[in-house]
Amino acid sequence: MLYVFHLIDRPGSAALRLQTRPEHKACLAQLQERIAFAGPLLQDDGQTMIGSLLVIDFPGRAAAEAWLAQEPFHRSGLYASVQIHAFSNLWPQRIGFAP
Numbered sequence: 001m002l003y004v005f006h007l008i009d010r011p012g013s014a015a016l017r018l019q020t021r022p023e024h025k026a027c028l029a030q031l032q033e034r035i036a037f038a039g040p041l042l043q044d045d046g047q048t049m050i051g052s053l054l055v056i057d058f059p060g061r062a063a064a065e066a067w068l069a070q071e072p073f074h075r076s077g078l079y080a081s082v083q084i085h086a087f088s089n090l091w092p093q094r095i096g097f098a099p
Contacts, residue, residue: 001086002036003064005054007073008081016078017049023072031056031067036089037097051079055087 009017028038034057041051052073058064064084068074074082 001058001060002055002089003058003061004083004085004087005052005056005064005068006081006083006085007053007079008041008051009049009078010080013078014049016076017073020072020076020078027070027072028054034058051081055089061086 028035036055036057038054038056039052040049041053042048043050056064056067058067061084068082068084073079
């Protein structure tokens, strides 16, 4: 089942995000075959990162939560807000995805 991770950074944590980002990306690379999409949430300037949006296939909520517990951004305390939701993708993507 797909799970959406809607994760909002703590205010003033830009340096922590940049410092932890290589470890975060390595963690995501370990399950790249199960990622529907993943990327930073941005302010309207299109550059300032304020959180993360991930959609990843897991066998169930317990597995999704276990993965998040060990994820580097989460472990570092970057996120002020964490929401996890089961998701059913019913619409074919046409824009916003690399070819």
